[in-house]
Structure formats: C-alpha cells, structure tokens
Amino acid sequence: MSIHHPTPxxxxxxxxxxxxxxxxxxxPNYLGPRLVGPAYERFRLLGLGEExxxxxxxxxxxxxxxxxxxxxxxxxxxxxxxxxxxxHKPALRDWVLGHGELLARLLRPLPAGLKNFGMLNPxxxxxxxxxxxSARAPMPAFAPERFRDRLAKTYQGMQPRKVALFxxxxxxxxxxxxGFDLVxxxxxxxxxVIIPKEFSCCGLPMIANGFRKDAEKNAKxxxxxxxxxxxxxxxxxxxxxxxxxxxxxxxxxxxxELVRDGRPQVLDAQAFxxxxxxxxxxxxxxxxxxxxxxxxxAPCHLRAQGGGLPGYELLRLLPGLRxxxxxAGCCGISGSYGFKKEKYDVAMTVGAPxxxxxxRSGADLSCSECGTCRIQLVHGANRPSLHPVSLLRxxxxxxx
Amino acid sequence: xxxxxxILVVGSGMAGLAAAIVARSQGKRVALLSRGCGSLxxxxxxxxxxxxxxxxxxxxxxxxxxxxxxxxxxxxxVGREGVxxxxxLLREVCARRDAPLNAAATGNRRVPTILxxxxxxxLTLPSFQAERLETAETVLVAGIRGLKDSHPALVTxxxxxxxxxxxxxxxxxxLENPMPGAHRNLSPxxxxxxxxxxxxxxxxxxxLHKALRATPAxxxxxPPVCGxxxxxxxxxxxxxxxxxxxxAALPPGVGGLRLYTALLEELRSLxxxxxxxxRAVAAECDGGxxxxxxxxxxxxxxxxxxxxxxxxxxxxxxGGFQSSPGEAREAVFGLPVLQADGAPLPQxxxxxxxxxIFGSHAFASAGVMVNADMQPLRADGAxxxxxxxxxxxxxxxxxxxxxxxxxxVAVATAWRAALSACxxx
Ligand SMILES: Cc1cc2nc3c(=O)[nH]c(=O)nc-3n(C[C@H](O)[C@H](O)[C@H](O)COP(=O)(O)OP(=O)(O)OC[C@H]3O[C@@H](n4cnc5c(N)ncnc54)[C@H](O)[C@@H]3O)c2cc1C
Numbered sequence: 161m162s163i164h165h166p167t168p169x170x171x172x173x174x175x176x177x178x179x180x181x182x183x184x185x186x187x188p189n190y191l192g193p194r195l196v197g198p199a200y201e202r203f204r205l206l207g208l209g210e211e212x213x214x215x216x217x218x219x220x221x222x223x224x225x226x227x228x229x230x231x232x233x234x235x236x237x238x239x240x241x242x243x244x245x246x247x248h249k250p251a252l253r254d255w256v257l258g259h260g261e262l263l264a265r266l267l268r269p270l271p272a273g274l275k276n277f278g279m280l281n282p283x284x285x286x287x288x289x290x291x292x293x294s295a296r297a298p299m300p301a302f303a304p305e306r307f308r309d310r311l312a313k314t315y316q317g318m319q320p321r322k323v324a325l326f327x328x329x330x331x332x333x334x335x336x337x338x339g340f341d342l343v344x345x346x347x348x349x350x351x352x353v354i355i356p357k358e359f360s361c362c363g364l365p366m367i368a369n370g371f372r373k374d375a376e377k378n379a380k381x382x383x384x385x386x387x388x389x390x391x392x393x394x395x396x397x398x399x400x401x402x403x404x405x406x407x408x409x410x411x412x413x414x415x416x417e418l419v420r421d422g423r424p425q426v427l428d429a430q431a432f433x434x435x436x437x438x439x440x441x442x443x444x445x446x447x448x449x450x451x452x453x454x455x456x457x458a459p460c461h462l463r464a465q466g467g468g469l470p471g472y473e474l475l476r477l478l479p480g481l482r483x484x485x486x487x488a489g490c491c492g493i494s495g496s497y498g499f500k501k502e503k504y505d506v507a508m509t510v511g512a513p514x515x516x517x518x519x520r521s522g523a524d525l526s527c528s529e530c531g532t533c534r535i536q537l538v539h540g541a542n543r544p545s546l547h548p549v550s551l552l553r554x555x556x557x558x559x560x
Numbered sequence: 561x562x563x564x565x566x567i568l569v570v571g572s573g574m575a576g577l578a579a580a581i582v583a584r585s586q587g588k589r590v591a592l593l594s595r596g597c598g599s600l601x602x603x604x605x606x607x608x609x610x611x612x613x614x615x616x617x618x619x620x621x622x623x624x625x626x627x628x629x630x631x632x633x634x635x636x637x638v639g640r641e642g643v644x645x646x647x648x649l650l651r652e653v654c655a656r657r658d659a660p661l662n663a664a665a666t667g668n669r670r671v672p673t674i675l676x677x678x679x680x681x682x683l684t685l686p687s688f689q690a691e692r693l694e695t696a697e698t699v700l701v702a703g704i705r706g707l708k709d710s711h712p713a714l715v716t717x718x719x720x721x722x723x724x725x726x727x728x729x730x731x732x733x734x735l736e737n738p739m740p741g742a743h744r745n746l747s748p749x750x751x752x753x754x755x756x757x758x759x760x761x762x763x764x765x766x767x768l769h770k771a772l773r774a775t776p777a778x779x780x781x782x783p784p785v786c787g788x789x790x791x792x793x794x795x796x797x798x799x800x801x802x803x804x805x806x807x808a809a810l811p812p813g814v815g816g817l818r819l820y821t822a823l824l825e826e827l828r829s830l831x832x833x834x835x836x837x838x839r840a841v842a843a844e845c846d847g848g849x850x851x852x853x854x855x856x857x858x859x860x861x862x863x864x865x866x867x868x869x870x871x872x873x874x875x876x877x878x879g880g881f882q883s884s885p886g887e888a889r890e891a892v893f894g895l896p897v898l899q900a901d902g903a904p905l906p907q908x909x910x911x912x913x914x915x916x917i918f919g920s921h922a923f924a925s926a927g928v929m930v931n932a933d934m935q936p937l938r939a940d941g942a943x944x945x946x947x948x949x950x951x952x953x954x955x956x957x958x959x960x961x962x963x964x965x966x967x968x969v970a971v972a973t974a975w976r977a978a979l980s981a982c983x984x985x
Contacts, residue, residue: 175811176597178747185753188742195744213743225837228596228879409858425860438563466838466857468591473563473833487828 168198177223186509190216193223218494245370253292257496258369307336319352328400330531349442356385386424399429401462430471455523459530488514493536515540568866573598574970575872575952582978595839604808605815611680611964646975657822658790676718700777706737751785867985875953927956934977949977
C-alpha cells in the first residue's frame, strides 16, 4: 500500500499546536504535535525510524484547530501510525478497539444480558485489562437490539420528506435511545429516517489504531451508499461529530482516489435540525417545563468541523433550559484512546479541567454530541450526560 | 448555514479577540471565525505600544510620542485619545479576568529576555515589572535544568553590555529539573503548568529559597514559569522574600497565553459565538457592501452572513495575505497590499526585504490601506467597501517588529474597527 503523505511544509514551528495539545499538557512523555508531526516528518521521509512517542497522539485534532498555517498535524501523525503499523503488527488490544462494530456483529446472536455479563463482569474486565484495556475505564453496555434493526421495525408515520442517517457505532450498538430521540425530532420536522444497508463503521477507530486498510474498505462501502443518496437527492446526516469529520475530511485526505468523483457530504444532524427550524419545518414551542441547568461540552471533533456549535445553538433556542458552555477543552477519551490501559491516566488528566468545571457548575446534567465524550463525562464528573437531541425531545414532546 | 449575525470578526489574534469583545459589549450579536490561533497565545503577552521611532528609543510615556509618527500610521488614524481608550478597555477586561496589565510610571519598561536582550514594552502583567531592576544591586538569574533556551550565563553576559544594568552585580543559579525523565526538552509552558499544581509551586518556592540562601540577592530574574493565573503569581510573589521578575521567552512565551485565556473567558461570558477551524476564502459583495464570507472547512464551504465584518487576519504571518512573485493581495477580498507610502511592493521578491536583517523591510510595513474608520481604501482613496473594517497586522503603514508596537496597534485598530462596524448595524 503506498501511502500519501500530507505536506508538513507550511509549518513554521510557531508552537501554537504545542500550546493547545491536551496530551502534551498531560504528559511530558509525548514529544508534542509539532515535533512528532511536521518536524519528524522530515526524518520519516528520509526513511529513518519512527519517533518513540507517536503512540501518545490521541487524534483529537486540537493541533489542526490551532494551527494558523493550515498544517494537518493530526493527519501527519495518523499517516505515520498507519505506516508504522504496516511494519509492526498492532497488538490484539488495538485490533479490538479499532473494530468495535465487527465484534458487535460477531456477538450479535447472544442476548444483550449475556453479552453484557460476558463483557462487563470483573473476570472479563481483568482479562481485558491484561491485553491492555483498562479495567478502570468506563465500558458502555450493549443495547438489546441494534438501533438500525429496531428502527427498521418502527412505524415513522407518513412523512413528506426523507433523510438518510449515518447512525455511527455508538448509537447503533450501545445507545439506540439517542438515535430514537433524533428520529423523533426528524419525524416531527416531516422527515422519514432511512439507514442505507451499506452504512458501517466510519473507520475512525481503525485509523486511530493503525488499521488503515480496514478503514479504506469501510470507506468504500459507505461511499457507495453516500453516492446513491446524492444521486437520489436525499441528504445524509449524522449526530456523531467524529463520524461526520471522518467522512468529510479524513476519507478524502487519506483515500483521495476514492473521492475522485466528488466528495459526498455528511451533514451535522444538529445543524440540519437548526435549518429545519429556520425553514419552518420544526417548531420549538415547548410542551414541558424543564427548568434544568445544563452544562454543555463541545467535542473536539465538532470544533474541528468549522461550523461552530450547532447543537449548543439549538439548546440555547429551547425555552426553559439554562445552558452554559463548559469550554474546558478535550474530555480526554478521544474515541478508544482513554480505554487503553497505559493511556487511562493521561486521558483522565486531560479531562480533569472539564470534570472540575462540570462538577462546579451546579448543573444537573451535562450534554454533548459525542457518545464517548458522554461516557467520559459521566465517569469523570459523576453526572448524567445526554445528547442535545435527547434534551430537545424532553422539552418538546407532549407527555401522556 | 445561513444564520445571520450582526458582526463577523475574522481572526483570533489580539486584534480579533479585542474587536469581538468591543463589538459584543456594544450589544451586537458577534461571531468570531478563525482558522488557527494568532500570535498572542504563543508570545510573551507584553503589550508593546511604541518602543522605537526610526530606530530611536522612545523615552517616557509612548502615548506622548504618537504624534511624531507619520500621518498614515495606524496610531495617527486612531488618534491618541482612541489609543488610550482602547488600551484602557483592554486593561479593564484583563484586570477583571485576573490578568492585570499595568504600566511603569517612568515610561516604557525594558523587559529582559532569556537571550539577554532588553525589550521595550508598555503594559505588562505584574510578573514582568522590569523597572524593579532599577533599584536592585544584586540580581540572581535563575535557569532551570532541563528547560530549553535556559542559559543564565548568556543572560548575565549580555545584560552586562547594557549601560544601565551594568552596575548591577549579577549571579547565576540553576534550579533542579522538576520533571526529570521527561521525553522532551521542557518549555517554560511545561513548567508554568507544573507550577499551577501544589507540588510544582512547592518545587519552585523551595528551589528559590535554597538558591537565595546560597547566593543572597535582592531580585530574582527567571524564565516565565510562574504559573498561568494571577492568583498563582500572587502566591509565589508572597512566598519568596525578594521580588521576582520574569524574562520574556521564545514561543511558547507563556505570558501571551495568560492574556489569551483571559480574553477568551471574557468573550465566552459575553456570549460571542466561536467558529473554529474555518478559513475565510472569499466574499460575496454587492456593490460597495459585503453580504457574506465564504469559508473553507473540514466539511466543505460554508457561508457566514453578517451586517458588518472586521478582518483581523494578521497579515503575512497570520495568513491574511497571499503573495506570489511581484504581488501581494489580501486573501479574502483581494485588496492590494501596499507599502507604507502607498506604493505597490517591488516587482522582484528580493527587493521585498533588506539585506540587513534588522533593516527596514518593504514587506514588514506593507498592508491594507485604511481610513480613520478602518475601512479599506481603493487606489483613489475612497472606501472599497462600506461594511468591512480591518484591524491588527493586516493594516498597512507600520512595522511592528522595528517599532515594537504589535499588540498596541492590534488593540487600538481593533477598537476603532469594532466601533465602526457597530455603527453599520
Ligand atoms: C512570536 C511573536 C511574539 C510577539 N511578541 C510580541 C510582544 O511581546 N508584544 C507585542 O506587542 N507584540 C508582539 N508580537 C507582535 C504581535 O503579536 C502582533 O503584532 C499582533 O498580535 C498582531 O495581531 P493580529 O490579531 O493582527 O494578528 P495574528 O495574531 O497573526 O492573528 C491573525 C488571526 O487570523 C487568523 N486568520 C488569518 N487568515 C484567516 C482567514 N482567511 N480565515 C480565518 N482566519 C484567518 C489566524 O489564524 C489568526 O487567528 C509578537 C509576534 C510574534 C509572531
């Protein structure tokens, strides 16, 4: 596999990425984004060995967000990781964390209770810990049924319009409730929600764990469906910021040959709902008094999208809610990063300022678009955490 | 996305942050769009106002020297009163956010750098109050083992060459490496963050006590490692028996991050919408006014509508200009980038710079020509657009590096541009 290298040349070593890297803040064992990314790239291109601390990069993309010169630092790091993993077979642990969807598919015949007992009991956690998945990290539980299977059996009413949803593994496997909250809002706005059967894991966990080839396979499958939707004029949305970023930015960056015929867009679901409000398709008249105080956390992969914080904007439009933006940086989990035994403490240190802010905010609930951010928020700040669409439903749905 | 805001500010350097705060304080709905951080968060955070005019040091209060600048200089366009008001607002905000800025009674401060030079500047955080050196007789310059660019002997050797501090008795010391075994050379930022923890503060305080016992002195000069928030500084200053003065460092310079954090906190509490990771690339204009900017993002192009726009895109260094041999243009509106006298940049790229690195470079003062409202001008001197205003390093007519006026001009022009933008909506 010949790997296309993003160019490091625009880097002038200004250190903006160093200042803004949450991992470099948490541990002096990481050389930092500037040195591991653009600076070390010169040695990589000369064929010299890999920098020993590359594995610390969590791919949170704060380097990209802070770089004034447009250097794709995280893409340089992930490309280096892909090359390193071609020469050095990644550990079983990394395969497991990179292939959550496949594992879930293999385990599908088992009932959820058994799966959860099997995966979450202390004995298994100890065994997982031995292969490098921290026993201290919070592990999500399998839902009784995949979101898409349940949706296929759900009557959505006669809707005038259609929208395709890329559910993302988190909603599909662990958190169908949030998926149904989104479907509820979309139905109310007059959209029937469909999920093309090709949709599989966006590939981000594979990239982050060094399985570039597998990510390419998934990208191909997903692109088939995305192109079909485009041809049919059906917009595609996702409520998971990391999936959106992977489809729109990373797939074209890593696999340019796959998108030669154009780059089909996956839209942020919350921005789509805001547009529905603006077009008059969705009314935000509250049915319930939900005088709750909410503290909102913006996922790094949402900030990296360049579209502001539509989920937060949506919450602020909801009457009765008092929403504050925590604005305390990365939560630390970065998808699968914080589950790794040797990264668990780094991830918790990264998230500490956020946990502190949430705890001290006096809010009853935290709220964030990203599923793993929510797991980390519950774990670190000891408060329930919801997706913005779930709050939206709480406020707008007429209760019997 | 088409939701309209009143004022869209582009750029999150000193100029963009200041403009957004001023505009929001006027009650407008403000969004701040940027691709990357500006130079504030990596710099020393000292607010230079005017250090030199034509190579001659400015004595006394730099505000009194503004009238000696050429008429097209941004300070002259804003006017002394405006500059003073703008800096006053900055000081108010920073004081409220635990990052107080103050001036020395005698005029510009000369802040020592970790390379042993003296840098003239006007407003600084309390940790950079270099005028305290004037009454010191014995100064201990503290380096830290494991910290990069930490060479006390270089600092003392260099500072001895300056006429004023020459009478000082200089001593050097090295504090122990507080993070032995780190995989990287430590930066002042690493240590400042460590000092934010109880153990880190204890390491610094006991290290300084020990050093002062070995080498008594009446002032300690050290790299900018005294934490990131004002309370930490106050705690340290109270715990060490002699005054501490921080030196300005190479990026990451820590002091700038302290101010950047303070300004961001203010923006957020005021409710400015932040749009990160979006690069403005084009404008939709209608006759003489701009309707929307188009930005390139990870998710394709997006439109951002507003009633008025403040462009604080940082010139060549910040990414606000594009250049090719023989030509430079402002990147979003395609406005010409002209030299201080209004002439285009020379045809030959070699002629854009002076052979002497400290000489007068044509590129250094080139920028967008503006009027007193900070509206960009056409060749005939009329405003090119009525609802677009420039601020900071993208404005032409000054050379911040030679004059030492970077953050001062950024704040003054941002204040003017923001008020002009508010008057449009
Ligand atoms: C290392 C360093 C140290 C310095 N130290 C000092 C000091 O101690 N004291 C002092 O007074 N001055 C100092 N200066 C100078 C001072 O920082 C600058 O003059 C001043 O900050 C300029 O501010 P600005 O906001 O105009 O530009 P910048 O800080 O460059 O900010 C420009 C912003 O615009 C963004 N941007 C550009 N184009 C686009 C676009 N098309 N779309 C979206 N965003 C865009 C950039 O990413 C950035 O956020 C220093 C400069 C440097 C480089």
